[in-house]
Structure formats: structure tokens, C-alpha cells
Amino acid sequence: MHENSVKLLNQAVADELAAVHQYMYFHFHCDDQGYDLLATLFKQTAIEEMLHIERLAERILFLKGEVDLATTAEVNKIHNVKEMLELARQMEEDSAVSYNKWANECGANADSVSKKLFEDLVADEERHYDQYDIELENMDKFGDRYLALQSIERSKNRAAGRPVE
Numbered sequence: 001m002h003e004n005s006v007k008l009l010n011q012a013v014a015d016e017l018a019a020v021h022q023y024m025y026f027h028f029h030c031d032d033q034g035y036d037l038l039a040t041l042f043k044q045t046a047i048e049e050m051l052h053i054e055r056l057a058e059r060i061l062f063l064k065g066e067v068d069l070a071t072t073a074e075v076n077k078i079h080n081v082k083e084m085l086e087l088a089r090q091m092e093e094d095s096a097v098s099y100n101k102w103a104n105e106c107g108a109n110a111d112s113v114s115k116k117l118f119e120d121l122v123a124d125e126e127r128h129y130d131q132y133d134i135e136l137e138n139m140d141k142f143g144d145r146y147l148a149l150q151s152i153e154r155s156k157n158r159a160a161g162r163p164v165e
Helices: 003-032 036-062 082-108 112-142 144-159
Strands: none
Touching: 003 036, 003 082, 003 112, 036 082, 036 112, 036 144, 082 112, 112 144
16 A cells, blocks of 8 residues: 555665664764763764664554665764764765655655654754754864863763763
């Protein structure tokens, strides 16, 4: 009945899985470098993307489709924080564009629930885009001092015996 919607929903699942892998990779490397704020941002975004996968899968199953958890996307092995943020911002922008298009396709095929799901995801992706854009603006404003402050904050917390994520 809604074969096209299932196809689009599964494409979104693949995109979200790729994002989870990429953001967790960034999380690990930011954490390793002592950039707690950015490590947490990447981790939280990955968790939100996992929740997107769950919502998409629930819709696919409701439509009697098969959830395809395969992804062929490669993780970009980026260690430079500015490049991480630029890629993350681009990924979020690309997702918002795709989800807007797919919402319209679902609506044109009389699937208003999938349309609404994609519209809701667009709002999340735009918020993620804004978060990464703000971090890039901070890096432009403060340069390497921005990252140094995050490392110093971690050192202060450890010295004070406070847990560091």
C-alpha cells in the first residue's frame, strides 16, 4: 500500500545509522582530546539519531514493511575538531533537505503520518544544524583558545575529584 513510504523511511534509517556511527566516532575522539563539551554534544546527537531510527522503524513496521538496518556509509576518520563540526553541520543540513522532500512525497501519496514524521525530523535536524553552527562560530571567534578552555575545564574537574564523563 505505502511501498514508496517504506522505501523512504528505510533510506532515512540508513542515513540516521550512518550519522550515529559518525557522531560516536567524533565523540570518542573529542573525549580523548579532552573536549568534554563537544564530546557530549556529539554523543547526545548520536542518541537523538538513535531515537529517530526507533520512530522510523515503528512506522515501517506499522506499514507492514521490513526495517533495513544495513548501511554502506563509511565513517570519515576526521580528528580535526573544526572539520568534525563542518561535516556534522553538512550532514544535518543534507538530512533536513532530504526529509523535507520526502515529507512532500509521502503527503502526495496519501501518507500523512509518514509526512508528519519526516516534518518532525526536519525540526530536530535543523536544531542539530544550529548547534554545530554555533560551535563553529565559537571556534571562529575564539580560535584554539575555545578548545583549550574545554581541556582546562576537564583538568579542573579531575583535580577537584568531580566525575568526568
